Amino acid sequence: MMREFEIERQFDIKIEVIKANKGIYYLKSNKGERCLKRINYGPQKLLFVCGAKDHLINNGFKGVDKYYLNIEGEPYALVNEDLYTLSEWLDGRECDFHNIEEVKIAARTLAKMHEASKGYDPPENSKLKSDLGRWPSLMAKRIKSLDKMRDMVRKKNNKNNFDLIYLKSMEFYKEIGKKALKTLEESNYIELCEIAENDKNFCHHDYTYHNIIIDKDENVNIIDFDYCKREVRTFDISNFMTKVLKRVNWDMNFAKAIIDSYNEVSELREDEYKVLFAYMQFPQRYWRLANRYYYNEVNWGQNTFASKIESIIKEQEQFLLFLEDFKNEYFLSSDS
Template sequence: MMREFEIERQFNVKIEVLKANKGVYYLKTNKGERCLKKINYGPQKLLFVYGAKEHLINNGFKGVDKYFLNIDGEPYALVNEDLYTLSEWIDGRECDFHNIEEVKLAARTLARLHEASKGYDPPENSKLKSDLGRWTHLMNKRIKSFDKMRDMVRKKNNKNNFDLLYLKSMEFYKEIGKKALKTLEESEYMKLCEIAENEKSFCHHDFTYHNIILDGNNDCNVIDFDYCKREVRTFDISNFMIKVLKRVDWDINFAKAIIESYNDVSPFLDSEYKVLYAYLQFPQRYWRLANRYYYNEVNWGQNTFGNKIESIINEQESMLKFLEEFKNVYNLE
């Protein structure tokens, strides 16, 4: 095939085995095992991601899926206008978010990643990605979009199960969203953005179980940096926490374990707890699901959407209880 031939030529390897594997390709080559991935963004953004990984490696954080360069010294192959990256294949298993010891290990790894990210100057011709300072605006916009989506539903003649569940639940999530925005506005968020800007640090932005790979030595590797950007680290921590918490019925002990383990490596500033709380409060998963549904961002079946919104709604009580406990444990007003 033309594509394989071009990959071989541009990366100067010989492909012996090629297998599709969860959105990427596993390759066995004459130079070892590799991961081939087609990417859906441009070379400038890719150079930011490539530079970020190299920066981590140079700062002693070695457990990443390092990119290989092509014969011209670029971290990609261009085949019929499509970009492909070739990276190290990291053998191991995904982190188990039900296992508190593995969750602690992942939290310490995230702290090490954030520490190693400091001082990153992206390559000249790359596109700087940053969400610093944007979260009050983003939350505001998303709170308003709850009403827009409700109006879309009201205009529909045939309302399905998802529509009815959305109409019934959206006020609850809009109110929680407003509380989260208020928490963020009353926090030292902008000051923390300034610190992150000066530190030149970045976040992974998708730190979840399938991107945390435990190898044979039980070392923690982090893969898939496609979404990494300049961001306050509490965003990464909250994102990771929510991914864990929704699997363990919002058990406060998992949240405490994550914060303690992270603190062992890189202690929180007092002002970070409130920002973290604002992110934990904000109904990001609910907003994202509705947004995907009403703006046709994902072509899942009706049932999948219905089941997902139902399971989020079923967590309401546990989530509210958790938020109250979190506020008390960390003395937040």
């Protein structure tokens, strides 16, 4: 049980109202509205995240959920061995990914955030988080794990609905995964990682609708930097694009709107398109769902898993058409 008086003591506030809200707590305090959140990682990683937000603010990107410091000057309270952060409560609506104008605004905001992230030197006592250079081996490992999960299913005596769907569909996604890895290996990925390393930039790593808050004055704020790390920016762009496109039947107009809007603020290099394409091509959602299912990462019901894998499979045709259109639009060789 969270001890509220410890939160009050360590952050030097008086709590007037506390309400649970989607995995966080809304607080009304004597110092205004706050967001209280229990985090599931250690203080060194938190210092990296806190430093990243401060760096953005110092570079003129103010639209983030800034942390408040405790009475010791640290961005957390330690309660029963749990870490809690206290940040600004940002009021507004979540970005609507079906609305192309809001999607364009979100793309421009992402570009501004990437620009402001450059030159970030994490605090000395923080833990540097980086995925730079890791993606070829991550993709290879995930492709192999599709086989491992298939072997697990084959050994099961009682195969359920999800198992049967997985057995039927995994070969298709494995082949696409191999193509994505080949695309990445034939790209300038390593050189782009070196540029990102020198620029000292970082990515949000979970840039999706519920982390993009549009306030009453139509200002865009980005929240929840828990997963931010050093990374090539095309990862964030592809992740954002996938989250949008799966909701709009892989409509190429949305993809172009995102890239055009991003380029208005910070133009992509020609060789970044191939890396972006490799990320888009890789069956990350399919792999992640199967991984969650077979390694019990989340406790959703059987039906939820089955309907999620079915909806991914339903998109196959549109997804392949999209990949073809993307290649043609951005002049990528036809053997990718």
